[in-house]
Amino acid sequence: xxxxxxxxxxxxxxxxxxxxxxxxxxxxxxxxxxxxxxxxxxxxxxxxxxxxxxxxxxxxxxxxxxxxxxxxxxxxxxxxxxxxxxxxxxxxxxxxxxxxxxxxxxxxxxxxxxxxxxxxxxxxxxxxxxxxxxxxxxxxxxxxxxxxxxxxxxxxxxxxxxxxxxxxxxxxxxxxxxxxxxxxxxxxxxxxxxxxxxxxxxxxxxxxxxxxxxxxxxxxxxxxxxxxxxxxxxxxxx
Amino acid sequence: xxxxxxxxxxxxxxxxxxxxxxxxxxxxxxxxxxxxxxxxxxxxxxxxxxxxxxxxxxxxxxxxxxxxxxxxxxxxxxxxxxxxxxxxxxxxxxxxxxxxxxxxxxxxxxxxxxxxxxxxxxxxxxxxxxxxxxxxxxxxxxxxxxxxxxxxxxxxxxxxxxxxxxxxxxxxxxxxxxxxxxxxxxxxxxxxxxxxxxxxxxxxxxxxxxxxxxxxxxxxxxxxxxxxxxxxxxxxxx
DNA sequence: TGGTTTTTGTAGCGATCGGCACGGAATCCG
DNA sequence: CGGATTCCGTGCCGATCGCTACAAAAACCA
Numbered sequence: 001x002x003x004x005x006x007x008x009x010x011x012x013x014x015x016x017x018x019x020x021x022x023x024x025x026x027x028x029x030x031x032x033x034x035x036x037x038x039x040x041x042x043x044x045x046x047x048x049x050x051x052x053x054x055x056x057x058x059x060x061x062x063x064x065x066x067x068x069x070x071x072x073x074x075x076x077x078x079x080x081x082x083x084x085x086x087x088x089x090x091x092x093x094x095x096x097x098x099x100x101x102x103x104x105x106x107x108x109x110x111x112x113x114x115x116x117x118x119x120x121x122x123x124x125x126x127x128x129x130x131x132x133x134x135x136x137x138x139x140x141x142x143x144x145x146x147x148x149x150x151x152x153x154x155x156x157x158x159x160x161x162x163x164x165x166x167x168x169x170x171x172x173x174x175x176x177x178x179x180x181x182x183x184x185x186x187x188x189x190x191x192x193x194x195x196x197x198x199x200x201x202x203x204x205x206x207x208x209x210x211x212x213x214x215x216x217x218x219x220x221x222x223x224x225x226x227x228x229x230x231x232x233x234x235x236x237x238x
Numbered sequence: 239x240x241x242x243x244x245x246x247x248x249x250x251x252x253x254x255x256x257x258x259x260x261x262x263x264x265x266x267x268x269x270x271x272x273x274x275x276x277x278x279x280x281x282x283x284x285x286x287x288x289x290x291x292x293x294x295x296x297x298x299x300x301x302x303x304x305x306x307x308x309x310x311x312x313x314x315x316x317x318x319x320x321x322x323x324x325x326x327x328x329x330x331x332x333x334x335x336x337x338x339x340x341x342x343x344x345x346x347x348x349x350x351x352x353x354x355x356x357x358x359x360x361x362x363x364x365x366x367x368x369x370x371x372x373x374x375x376x377x378x379x380x381x382x383x384x385x386x387x388x389x390x391x392x393x394x395x396x397x398x399x400x401x402x403x404x405x406x407x408x409x410x411x412x413x414x415x416x417x418x419x420x421x422x423x424x425x426x427x428x429x430x431x432x433x434x435x436x437x438x439x440x441x442x443x444x445x446x447x448x449x450x451x452x453x454x455x456x457x458x459x460x461x462x463x464x465x466x467x468x469x470x471x472x473x474x475x476x
Numbered sequence: 477t478g479g480t481t482t483t484t485g486t487a488g489c490g491a492t493c494g495g496c497a498c499g500g501a502a503t504c505c506g
Numbered sequence: 507c508g509g510a511t512t513c514c515g516t517g518c519c520g521a522t523c524g525c526t527a528c529a530a531a532a533a534c535c536a
C-alpha cells in the first residue's frame with residue numbers, strides 16, 4: 001500500500017543526523033528547538049510531526065549514535081581473542097572516535113546530558129543507564145574470559161570493569177577539554193600498561209584450584225585479586 | 239568608617255554556600271534564578287546587589303569550592319613525602335569527597351558546567367581552565383619528585399599526570415552515576431596498582447646517566463618511559 | 477529630626493523556551 | 507476531476523528565562 005497524502009520534503013535520516021551532532025556538541029538542554037530546526041532545515045511542526053518531541057528526538061539520536069559510533073566498541077569486545085586484546089582494542093578505537101573529525105569530541109552517551117534541570121532529569125538517567133549498559137558489557141566480556149581460561153578466576157572483574165569504564169569516561173572529558181589524540185593515546189597506553197598489575201593470568205596448565213590458591217598465597221602478588229572482597233551491590237553503577 | 243545605609247538582612251556566606259550546592263548538583267544553566275533565590279531565601283534584587291549576576295555568583299561559588307573542598311587535594315600533593323604517596327592520598331581524599339554526605343556527588347569543577355549553550359560557553363571554558371590547573375599542579379608535583387630523586391628522570395610525567403587526571407575525572411562521573419564508595423575505592427586501588435608499571439624508580443645510588451640509559455635499553459621494561467616521545471603541545475589539556 | 481545611603485519586596489521587563497492551531501499545498505485513490 | 511490524506515510554513519500560545527525599575531524601609535551622619 002503506497003503512502004497517502006503529501007510526501008515528506010526532507011530526508012528524515014539526514015535531519016536526525018544533524019540533530020545528533022547538535023545534541024552531542026551542546027547537550028540536551030543547551031540545544032534549543034530553534035538550534036535544531038535551523039540545523040535540520042525544517043520548521044518546528046515538521047520536527048514534531050516526524051519525531052514527536054524534543055526528548056523523543058534526543059532518544060532517537062542516542063539510538064543512532066549507538067548504532068553507528070558505538071558499534072565499533074561492541075564489535076571489538078566480541079571479536080578480540082583475549083580480554084586484554086578486547087580492552088586494548090576498545091580503548092584504541094575509543095580514542096580514535098573521541099578526536100575523530102567531522103563530529104564533536106568525546107562520547108555522546110557520556111557528554112550528552114550531564115547537566116539537567118529537575119524536570120528533565122529522566123533524560124540524564126536515560127544516558128546514565130546506557131553508560132551502565134556499557135559497563136555491564138565490559139564486565140560480561142571479562143567474565144567470558146574467565147570461562148575461556150583466558151583470565152584467572154581470581155581476577156576481580158568488577159573492579160577491572162569499573163577501572164576501564166573510568167578510563168573511558170575520563171578520556172571523554174579530556175577530549176572535550178581539548179586533549180590531543182597523542183595525549184589520549186598515551187593515557188590508553190598507561191591504562192593498558194596497568195593490565196598486568198590488575199588481571200591475573202590463569203595457571204599455565206592443569207594445575208588444581210587448590211594449587212592455584214597456594215601459588216596465590218605464596219607468590220609476590222603481581223595482581224589484585226578479589227580475596228575477602230564482597231561482591232558489588234546490584235545497583236552499583238559499575 | 240562604619241557602613242552606611244540599611245544593613246544586609248541575610249548571611250552572604252551562607253547564601254553563597256547554598257548557591258554552590260545548587261550549581262554543584264545541577265550545573266550552571268540547569269540552575270535557574272528561581273531555584274537560586276528559593277534556596278538562598280532572598281529575592282532576586284538582593285542576589286544581584288550582593289553578587290552582580292548569575293555568572294558572577296557561579297564563579298564565586300567555584301572559588302568557595304576551591305577554597306574548601308579543593309584544599310585537601312592541594313595539601314595532599316604538597317605534603318606527601320613521595321610522588322606515589324601524593325597521588326595515592328589525592329585519590330583517596332577525592333573518593334571521600336566524591337561520595338561524602340551533605341553535598342552532591344562528584345567534583346563541582348568537573349560537573350558544574352559541562353553542557354552549556356553557545357552564549358554561556360565562557361562558563362564552561364572557565365571550569366575547563368580550572369581543570370587544566372589541576373592537571374598542571376599534578377604534573378608539577380611529579381616534576382618535583384624527579385628533582386628530589388624520588389622519580390626517575392626517565393618517567394613520562396606528562397602521560398602520568400594525564401592518566402591520573404583521567405582517573406579523577408572518570409571517578410567524578412561514576413560518582414554522579416551512583417557508584418558506591420567501595421567501587422570508587424577499588425578504582426583508585428587499580429589506578430595505584432598501576433603505579434609500578436608507569437613510574438620508573440630512580441637508579442639506586444650514583445649510577446651515571448649513561449648507565450641508567452643502558453639499563454633502560456636492556457631490561458624487560460617494567461615502566462613506560464618517554465623515549466622517543468615528543469613533548470606535549472603547550473595548549474594540550476593535560 | 478532631616479538628609480543620605482543602601483537594602484528590601486513587589487511587580488514586571490523583553491526575550492526565549494518547548495510546543496501547537498490552522499489553513500494552504502502536495503500527493504494519493506477512485 | 508473530486509475527495510481524502512498528509513505535510514508544510516506562518517504565526518502564536520502560556521510559561522519561564524535572566525534581570526531590573528521603583529518606592530518603601532532601615533540604617534547612618536549632621
